[in-house]
Amino acid sequence: MGIDTYQEPVIYMRRDCHVCRAEGFEAQTRIRVEARGRSILATLNVVGSDLLEPGEAALSEAAWRLLGAQQGEPAVLSHPAHLESLSRVRAKAYGGRLSAEDLNAIVRDISAGRYSDVELSSFVTACAGDRLDLEEIVGLTRAMIHAGEHLEWRRTPVVDKHCVGGLPGNRTTMIVVPIVASCGLVIPKTSSRAITSPAGTADAMETVAPVCLDLKAMRRVVEQEGGCIVWGGAMSLSPADDVLIRVERALDLDSTGQLVASVLSKKVAAGSTHVVIDIPVGPTAKVRTAEAATALERQLAQVGHAVDLEVSVILTDGSQPVGRGIGPALEARDVISVLGGKPDAPADLRERALLLAGRVLESAARVSRGEGRALAESVLDDGRAWKKFQAICEAQGGMSTPQQAPHFRPVTASRSGRVTRIDNRRLARVAKLAGAPKSPAAGLILHTPLGAAVEPGQPLFTVHAEASGELEYALSYASAVPEIVMVEEHAR
Numbered sequence: 085m086g087i088d089t090y091q092e093p094v095i096y097m098r099r100d101c102h103v104c105r106a107e108g109f110e111a112q113t114r115i116r117v118e119a120r121g122r123s124i125l126a127t128l129n130v131v132g133s134d135l136l137e138p139g140e141a142a143l144s145e146a147a148w149r150l151l152g153a154q155q156g157e158p159a160v161l162s163h164p165a166h167l168e169s170l171s172r173v174r175a176k177a178y179g180g181r182l183s184a185e186d187l188n189a190i191v192r193d194i195s196a197g198r199y200s201d202v203e204l205s206s207f208v209t210a211c212a213g214d215r216l217d218l219e220e221i222v223g224l225t226r227a228m229i230h231a232g233e234h235l236e237w238r239r240t241p242v243v244d245k246h247c248v249g250g251l252p253g254n255r256t257t258m259i260v261v262p263i264v265a266s267c268g269l270v271i272p273k274t275s276s277r278a279i280t281s282p283a284g285t286a287d288a289m290e291t292v293a294p295v296c297l298d299l300k301a302m303r304r305v306v307e308q309e310g311g312c313i314v315w316g317g318a319m320s321l322s323p324a325d326d327v328l329i330r331v332e333r334a335l336d337l338d339s340t341g342q343l344v345a346s347v348l349s350k351k352v353a354a355g356s357t358h359v360v361i362d363i364p365v366g367p368t369a370k371v372r373t374a375e376a377a378t379a380l381e382r383q384l385a386q387v388g389h390a391v392d393l394e395v396s397v398i399l400t401d402g403s404q405p406v407g408r409g410i411g412p413a414l415e416a417r418d419v420i421s422v423l424g425g426k427p428d429a430p431a432d433l434r435e436r437a438l439l440l441a442g443r444v445l446e447s448a449a450r451v452s453r454g455e456g457r458a459l460a461e462s463v464l465d466d467g468r469a470w471k472k473f474q475a476i477c478e479a480q481g482g483m484s485t486p487q488q489a490p491h492f493r494p495v496t497a498s499r500s501g502r503v504t505r506i507d508n509r510r511l512a513r514v515a516k517l518a519g520a521p522k523s524p525a526a527g528l529i530l531h532t533p534l535g536a537a538v539e540p541g542q543p544l545f546t547v548h549a550e551a552s553g554e555l556e557y558a559l560s561y562a563s564a565v566p567e568i569v570m571v572e573e574h575a576r
Contacts, residue, residue: 094144094147096129098138099132102138102140104130109127111128114128114178115124118160125198150499164330172205181217182221188226194324208328214340215339216339221341224342225345227343229322232324235321237272237355241270242270245264246359246360246379246453249279250364251402254283254362254433256433261275264444269448272355274315275316277315282515285313292477293313293478294366295313297318316350321354346382348393359396360443361439362436364401368509394447403506405506405533409528411527412521413524415547438457441498446484493559496543514528515558516545525552527548530545545569
């Protein structure tokens, strides 16, 4: 049908179809579709017009790819086997606990595509907030690891770096990976796309190089250059995680337990032995208090220990965005300016990347404790990191220049004073309404960080969009919530 249902397989059938009537299929029924010796599970959408001929069914793009179907060939439709694991999700929703066996069954079914989006939503919601205890988080992490591929590397240690998110512009990975790889360590970085933010690392990296590499291509890049920056969803490393992330994005939910399982399962599946995790803490970041950050740090360390992963956590300032750009291409431009040693490169992005790269080098015993940052800085300043980044891009398929949006307009200050507060979440929402991350060049550039002095009419941030309608949409929201960037008169 050429209909994009994102990653959910959908089958379309006529309301008067004899198969629908004989089998009792109704809208939203899950149907097993078999053709050419392959089968998938798809959700039924019922068509009430003459879009389809009698006896004809159609598939969404996702279902068509999964089935490998051919136009006009016969298909066998039937009810799928009973989804036994769903009863355990229901029990969890009513306050029960999930055993390791329960979680293995649920994750196996999710990875096999047996859960509809509605059923996936019920699992995500049942586990949201603090509804998973430590034992359940360990069980979920192990189940997600065992459900997919597991990479092994010829050299050890194998290191990684991750940020829990919630801070716009925090694109340190694209700087840390080339620094660490230049020092001789193996860093096979699999990154995610945006879940609730205007850009994920994979979105930003994709504006300069291909990121949809399979396992074979990823291995070639890492063995050649020591590191990579690829999209984890393009390979079968903890495949249930990618399915759950898609639903979390739609629900705008981030469960702490699922976050821990998501992060650590991907690291173990990628073959990592040591990982440094950045937790930004701030009033409008994902983690808002020191107490919440400490609790998350403890969970990450405990679950990491249970799955034989050395976890080092850094709590960082999450009171404002990092760098100036917010949105895939704009964030990539900040990264390139830091790696290229440009005099106007964002100093905060550079400093945060050096801090994290230094800790990665220390965690792998490349240098003694307290000496990592100095080594990272020397690699960045002498151009080795920039050269390595270019080599990684070329190995992944070729480096390109991030595109620029054709439409942009500033949001200005209404009074003089100093910037005393920046709402990360609302600023991110402006960038998303402008089209990010789906439109790679969309987003915004922040001109006034905390403490900046401003005058009336001075730009606070400039919104970028690929379509004029999206620009107006984002600006209308910004005007409705004028204290996204708070300016206080005579503030000290």
